Amino acid sequence: MKIIMQLDELSCPSCLQKIEAGVSQLGGVNTTKVLFNASKVKVDFDDSQIDKEKIIDTISNLGYEVKGVKIK
Template identity: 45%
Template structure:
């Protein structure tokens, strides 16, 4: 399992963060129990199986919702 911290543009409301968390949890290869959004920092922390998807796949799912990704930092376990 790899872990990523994805930094987004500032979010307008907590419901935006919930929407992003839900979309990320639906991706195959995501550890559903390890998706955590931090509203004040506009970040999403996620654990994922790097054999099933990449951080770019996660970024694309977020951007498809209309939330631009600023940067991502991945730590491979």
């Protein structure tokens, strides 16, 4: 399953690394890609191992507000 999340504006390249590292370490996450200029995060994950709420919570706990979610 894939999820695309719109975040508040990302202010620095280290945000990209922080989010990718934090989400990628979660069990069940296959890939994490941050689109810095668009302030979006794309995550491909196995929904039998992790749910989208856990991914959203992780990003929130890293200090970023998720403004919108699209599931593919």
